[in-house]
Amino acid sequence: MRINCPYCGLRDLAEFTYHGDADHALERPEPAQENSSAWNSWVYDRSNNAGQHRELWQHTGGCRGFMIVTRDTVTHEIISVEKVGS
Amino acid sequence: MARYSSLAILRNALSGNQQWTPAWRKAAPKPGYDVVIVGGGGHGLATAYYLAKEHGITNVAVLEKGWLGSGNIGRNTTIVRSNYLLPGNTPFYEHSMKLWEGLSHDLNYNVMFSQRSIINLFHTPAQEDDHARRGNSMILQGVDARFVRPPELKRRMPGLNVDGPSRFPILGGLEQPRAGTARHDAVAWGYARAADQRGVDIIENCEVTGFVREGDQVVGVETSRGRIHARKVGVAVAGATSHVLKTAGLNALPIESHVLQAFVSESLKPCLDCVVTFGGGHLYVSQSDKGSLVFGGDIDGYNSYAQRGNLPVVEDVMSELVELFPAFAKVRLLRSWGGIMDMSMDGSPIITTGPLPGMYLNTGWCYGGFKATPASGWCFAHTIAKDEPHAFNAPYSLDRFYRGYVIDEKGQGATPWKH
Numbered sequence A: 001m002r003i004n005c006p007y008c009g010l011r012d013l014a015e016f017t018y019h020g021d022a023d024h025a026l027e028r029p030e031p032a033q034e035n036s037s038a039w040n041s042w043v044y045d046r047s048n049n050a051g052q053h054r055e056l057w058q059h060t061g062g063c064r065g066f067m068i069v070t071r072d073t074v075t076h077e078i079i080s081v082e083k084v085g086s
Numbered sequence B: 001m002a003r004y005s006s007l008a009i010l011r012n013a014l015s016g017n018q019q020w021t022p023a024w025r026k027a028a029p030k031p032g033y034d035v036v037i038v039g040g041g042g043h044g045l046a047t048a049y050y051l052a053k054e055h056g057i058t059n060v061a062v063l064e065k066g067w068l069g070s071g072n073i074g075r076n077t078t079i080v081r082s083n084y085l086l087p088g089n090t091p092f093y094e095h096s097m098k099l100w101e102g103l104s105h106d107l108n109y110n111v112m113f114s115q116r117s118i119i120n121l122f123h124t125p126a127q128e129d130d131h132a133r134r135g136n137s138m139i140l141q142g143v144d145a146r147f148v149r150p151p152e153l154k155r156r157m158p159g160l161n162v163d164g165p166s167r168f169p170i171l172g173g174l175e176q177p178r179a180g181t182a183r184h185d186a187v188a189w190g191y192a193r194a195a196d197q198r199g200v201d202i203i204e205n206c207e208v209t210g211f212v213r214e215g216d217q218v219v220g221v222e223t224s225r226g227r228i229h230a231r232k233v234g235v236a237v238a239g240a241t242s243h244v245l246k247t248a249g250l251n252a253l254p255i256e257s258h259v260l261q262a263f264v265s266e267s268l269k270p271c272l273d274c275v276v277t278f279g280g281g282h283l284y285v286s287q288s289d290k291g292s293l294v295f296g297g298d299i300d301g302y303n304s305y306a307q308r309g310n311l312p313v314v315e316d317v318m319s320e321l322v323e324l325f326p327a328f329a330k331v332r333l334l335r336s337w338g339g340i341m342d343m344s345m346d347g348s349p350i351i352t353t354g355p356l357p358g359m360y361l362n363t364g365w366c367y368g369g370f371k372a373t374p375a376s377g378w379c380f381a382h383t384i385a386k387d388e389p390h391a392f393n394a395p396y397s398l399d400r401f402y403r404g405y406v407i408d409e410k411g412q413g414a415t416p417w418k419h
Helices: A036-044 B006-014 B042-055 B090-101 B103-107 B125-140 B150-156 B184-197 B238-246 B311-324 B326-330 B369-386
Strands: A002-005 A009-012 A017-021 A052-058 A066-072 A078-083 B032-038 B060-063 B118-122 B146-148 B172-176 B201-203 B208-214 B217-223 B226-235 B255-267 B275-278 B283-287 B292-303 B333-344 B350-353 B359-363
Touching: A002 A066, A002 A078, A017 B292, A052 B292, B032 B042, B032 B217, B042 B060, B042 B184, B042 B359, B042 B369, B060 B184, B060 B226, B090 B103, B090 B369, B103 B184, B118 B125, B125 B146, B125 B172, B146 B150, B150 B172, B184 B201, B184 B369, B208 B226, B226 B238, B226 B369, B238 B255, B238 B333, B238 B359, B255 B311, B275 B311, B283 B311, B292 B311, B292 B333, B311 B326, B350 B369, B359 B369
Parallel strands: B032 B060, B032 B226, B060 B201, B118 B275, B226 B359
Antiparallel strands: A002 A009, A017 A052, A052 A066, A066 A078, B118 B172, B146 B172, B208 B217, B217 B226, B255 B292, B255 B333, B275 B283, B283 B292, B350 B359
């Protein structure tokens, strides 16, 4: 697997660190809210899709930038890479 | 079906080995069962066996998507151990070890359980303290453990890099002498045969595509071979858990699926007679009875349903093997493959009633499911038969995550790719 870093170009998997499901990681509920079940669910529950999966990767062995990779978890095909917040 | 014995071997030898009968029937699905187990891997087959043996429930079907033994039961590195730290884990895995110790006789099938011991090496004083703590915890919970020092390591593993220049000098190891290996395929076949003999239907090439519901209640499964009704449905599908439960409308679980690779070398003469692990990274290696080195390391570290991995982990695992045993650099690799692990959020499994009425769930084995096979089946059978967990699996509830009772051996938190 190689990831096309939006800052550095196509690089080997070994340069990247995985940070999990992007839709999950970037949508944290307010921890101070009174209802703890949303917070519990955010910490522990995952959709764990077979097929397209949006995930957060960091180019730790390069620019250290974060990116959202859309990848097929059944074939490992990378469908798109975008900058976080773009 | 005939019992296996030395007499049977003799008798069949005299008749040219033409009289052996299949180890289990090719069953076709009936319209309904008392219990349907989804997943014909080690855990599912063991569950069916213990339902019949311990609880007298024999109107049971095990549904397997592919062929029997095609999943993780045939893809692991065959290690059996109970060297855990935490009270939630140790009694369960020690129960499993005790079942392993009598398993071949119990099943009348040689699972080739070999208690050749496991040695977890440590390389720093801090790691030594940590291993002493684990060893003490094991001993306090009735599990065997001892420290091994370099002179003994050198004697027992002549190829081990004890004296040579090393980035990670070996200070010693924590040994569990009763640990070892078993023939993984034989475990699937042995449980299948023994369950079949007690009347369980083992149905291969039967993929579950959905659940039959009456209101909230699960009352059966839709399969590629038609609808099958069941009073109770147990799900034991390892890495496919999220995928299967989505068909019941459960879209979020404390599980991620990750790929773990394993490796087998060409056959060598006997050179390693225990299981040994490297503490400077993550590597476990043993030598099979055929002479191959069987080894593996970390999961690849990203969500995956592909039964194959990528090269960075291959390189990591090989470098660690060669760090421990420099001579193995000359050994050729024969095969490598991947299996899909059901990584839970605390690194410990889930064996529970629910999450839907009529459903029972067995998942979250991370990459330690093989050693757990007997106790997992034993506890899951109890949970299904009695509608409540046994004391051994009571800590493995699904709601522990939300109540603050996680069992996190590594203290890693909800990052399943790091457990």
